[in-house]
Amino acid sequence: MFVYQEKWWIMIIKPLKVSELNNYIRKILYSNPILNNVTVMGEVRDLRKSKFGYQYFSLSDENSIINCVCFDPDVEIPEDKITIVKGKVETYDKRSVYQLIVQEVSEISEGVESKYLKELKAKLEKKGYFDPSRKKPLPTFPKKIGIITSIEGAVIEDIKRVYNECNVGMDILFYNAFVQGRTAVFNIVSGIKYFNEVNQCDIIILARGGGSKVDLETFNDEILADTIFKSRVPILTGIGHGTDLSVADMTADREVQTPTAAAELTIRGYNSLIGALPAYREQLNDRFMEFSSRKLYYVNLQKERLKFLNTRHFIERRQDQVTAKITNISSHYLKYINDKKYELSQLQLDLIQNDYKEICDKGFIFIRNAEGHLVKNLNSLKPDDKVSLENMQSIANAIITNVGDKNEKSNL
DSSP states (O other): EEEEEEEEEEEEHHHHHOOHHHHHHHHHHHHHHTTTTTEEEEEEEEEEETSSSSSEEEEEOOOOOEEEEEEOSSSSOOEEEEEEEEEEEEEEETTTEEEEEEEEEEEEEEEEHHHHHHHHHHHHHTTTTTTTGOOOOOOOOOSSSEEEEEEEHHHHHHHHHHHHHHHOEEEEEEOOOOOOSSSSHHHHHHHIIIIIIOOOOSSEEEEEEOHHHHHTGGGGGGHHHHHHHHHHHEEEEEOOOOOOHHHHHHSSSEESSSHHHHHHHTTHHHHHHHHHHHHHHHHHHHHHHHHHHHHHHHHHHHHHHTTOOOHHHHHHHHHHHHHHHHHHHHHHHHHHHHHHHHHHHHHHHHHHHHHHHHHTTTOEEEEOTTOBOOOOGGOOOOOTTTEEESSSSSSEEEEEOOOOOOSSSSOO
């Protein structure tokens, strides 16, 4: 309840609804002659157009930012330029925010951020950061993959889905980092150093699920570019940048547009190998049939030659030779088939034994220690150690209370 007191009288006003408050604020804005015809100077950022031709952008200076909209599709908005706009301030009731309705636009000069980015790219290019010949090749069959991203949101789930579908038993390590904001650069730099020096991986993925140009400014940082360039481990970016490449994308050893595409790229070798198994099996069968046909033709040819011989003894001797050759050929056939069947069974056994889903379906779970490594011996654990229990559907965290011989009585 609002209470207004002036000298000798009190006016009591009932609580306002949200819509009533917004209407009151709108009336104040509409009644202000300055806000109904205001001229503002700032840098145009994050320009985007709707399907109706409306142009949405923000106008910023070194301290503040204001959202703007221009409903005239014919008005040219110069992105990343210092610009003077003229219009009126209105409220958007659904979100209780105010914005500038732009009616006129005039460009002054190139924007600060745009100028900085051009100068930074020119500097890094001169230092050889973008040179294709200095980029490291990505491993075809990585065993350990380090992923730097925020553990909040859909990005991490998309990446997990890709690796779960592959099921080749790789170690996937996540480093939680902010991917926008003031501290994001230092978080990402720390993650790259971690996977280089503390827990070295075969490849590092730097992932973010897209965003506006302002949101992606973190990846246009010189310190981050230096760290990427100096990394001993190949770095793959999947930042969701659309068509504009960031400095991080240009410095990385390889870039793709989305985190999902980055994860898929790291397992392309495994997928190719698995996909080739049916072709190898068919090729082996074709070669065996060709070998059998060639030998059978030879046997039949020898039989035809025997028809021209009149001596019974010679014929019998030749028949014995043919029988011996058939036996010898059959023996070689069987050995050849058995050897190839054994090789195929070993390949299939290896695939089955390393099938993450099959292991989990039998009720087994995987235990990882605080560093994300698989625990293969329970005696390596100590009380108060933190572990995670994983299967195909879930993950649970636990703390070890006791480790001992399973035949001894547990002291829980």
